[in-house]
Amino acid sequence: MLKLGIVGCGAIGTEICKAVDEGSIESELVAVYDRNKEHLSSLQxxxxxxxxxxxELQEMVKHVDLVVESASQNAAYEIVTTALESSCDVMVMSVGAxxxxxxxxKVTDIAKQKGCKIYLPSGALVGLDxxxxxxxxxxxxxSLTSRKPPESLEGAPYIVENNIDLENLKNETVVFEGSAAEAVKMFPANVNVAATLSLSGIGFDETSVKIIADPGxxxxxxxVTVKGNFGEFTTRVENLPSPTNPKTSYLASLSAIATLKNIVNPLQVGT
Structure with missing residues (x-):
């Protein structure tokens, strides 16, 4: 049975742990870690x-087969590298890294050398297949256009650096328009979807992103709109925020659970 370790016990990490606890994923929840002791206590x-x-991570990798990173974009660098170097597979939620x-x-090379896999769930997007x-x-x-409640964008570096007053917005406002590369850096907790989309398609520099803050x-x-030799398609998803974190779409948690279920399932469906 797959032995799991979860690093980051916020909204997504907690949902994964509950799914394993309820028997929805055929795996064993061996270890958890979060720097926030309240998150750990609440989860337990x-x-x-x-x-x-x-x-802690250095000890966790000695006891598990797969490490789930659900901490933060900054933490992902150490978590992914350490897991792979210890011959553990890793699933990454902070895809913006x-x-x-x-x-x-670097991590792709390590994974090849160690015979490991790096799993990036589709998160809050549909149509990545x-x-x-x-x-x-x-x-x-x-192209990706993301429309979000203003409060979900609070604290993003781009918002802070440009002194955008989200609290007093009366109408929908385009707060960012540019490449996915810039969007991911400037909104590290908000648009992991832009990173996943870029990695699935034509890259960070060529994928265009628009972010709209909408009080309504x-x-x-x-x-998402994609055009190419095959033709053209557009997808639209309306995600409810996670009950415990408005910056996270609930579908992102479900995507993580679905990815883990797929890993342990011998029958693989879809692209």
């Missing part, structure tokens, strides 16, 4: 059937 009290050990080409190439399929030939353009929005809405 919510589990009914499992009692994972609290291990992969905007760093040097890091991306189509993007991956289309990329087998020629894609002309990929109750959901995180993502529209």
């Amino acid at each position: 009290s919510s589990l009914l059937n499992t009692e994972p050990v609290v291990y 992969f905007v760093d080409k040097n890091f991306r190439e 189509g993007v991956k399929t289309a990329s087998c030939n020629n894609i002309y353009s990929v 929005a109750e959901k995180n809405i993502h529209n």
Whole structure:
């Protein structure tokens, strides 16, 4: 049975742990870790059937087969590298870390050397199967428009650096328009979807992103349009925020669970 270690016990990490605890994923929850002791305490009290050990990363990798990173973009660099160097597979939720080409190439090389896998769930997006399929030939353009409640963007570096007053917005406002590379760096907790989309298609520099702060929005809405030799398609998803973290779409948690279920399932469906 697959032995799991979870680093980061916020909204997504907690949902994964609960899914394992309830028997939804055929795996063993061996260890958890979070620097936030309240997150750890809350998680442990919510589990009914499992009692994972609290291990820091260096110890965790000695006891698990796969490490789940659900901490932060900054933490992902150390977590992914350490897991792979210890011959553990790794699933990464903070996909924005992969905007760093040097890091991306480094961990890919380590994974090859160690015979490990790096799993990047589709997160809050739909239609990545189509993007991956289309990329087998020629894609002309990929664009992402994300519409979010203003409060979900609070604290993003781009918002802070440009002194954008989200609290007093009366109408929908385009707060960012540019490449996915810039979007991921400037909104590290908000647009991991831009990173996943870029890695599936034509890259960070060529993928265009628009972020709209909408006071009337109750959901995180993502529209993706892809054009290429195959033709054209558009996807739209309206995500409810996670009950415990408005910056995270609930679908992102479900995507993580689905990825783990797929890893342990001998029957693989879809691209």
